[in-house]
Amino acid sequence: MENRHVTIDNPLVSGILTQGGTFLGSNLLMLAINPVATRSYWSDYVSNPSHMGGVLYNSNQSLFGVIQRLAHQAVSNLTLTAVVAVTLLVGVTLAAFVGSRKSELAALITVGFTGDLVSPISWSHHLYWFVPLLIWLALGKDSPRLRGLSMVVVATACWASVIWLPPDNGSQTFHWTGLEQIAGNAYALFMVAFLMTIAIQTFRWNGDSSEVSLSA
Known part of the structure; x- marks a missing residue:
């Protein structure tokens, strides 16, 4: 069976996918490390400027x-x-x-x-x-x-x-x-x-x- 690897030649698309994946991965990591603070940030602080x-x-x-x-x-x-x-x-x-x-x-x-x-x-x-x-x-x-x-x-x-x-x-x-x-x-x-x-x-x-x- 032939192995086929999907490659992305467009550097813009590749960059977007890399950055998006990094963003998602880092947030999932923080969710695992500190779930309470992560949920608080995304459910409240991210859209509430009063805490600043x-x-x-x-x-x-x-x-x-x-x-x-x-x-x-x-x-x-x-x-x-x-x-x-x-x-x-x-x-x-x-x-x-x-x-x-x-x-x-x-x-x-x-x-x-x-x-x-x-x-x-x-x-x-x-x-x-x-x-x-x-x-x-x-x-x-x-x-x-x-x-x-x-x-x-x-x-x-x-x-x-x-x-x-x-x-x-x-x-x-x-x-x-x-x-x-x-x-x-x-x-x-x-x-x-x-x-x-x-x-x-x-x-x-x-x-x-x-x-x-x-x-x-």
């Missing part, structure tokens, strides 16, 4: 949080949604180009930072993509010229938890000074700076990884 903190809290480093803190919550949700939609489209498109012209790690970081920026809530403990960023800066052949300085700046800011330096009780985020705005939104600014730099580096890159600096 306020968007203005400085731990939220998404565009929603940063823009509303800077604008004193004067930006409409419609405008914010439009900004986020454009950011998502640009970020995902950029990641595709980065993946085809540079390293896969750089593309993954691009996707990760885009996701953190467009999410309504991106608490500081969600920003694990800074770890791959430091690895890429240290070991990536396509990392920028001033990789050493960039590593020191990013690692120091993360270690020092600079976003917690400005006052953050109640409406105090509306009264930050210029320096406090930079410190309180530092992680979001790093993510935006990375996306801008990787875009410049990707579309100008000719094989010389020293052409554009992350700190530029």
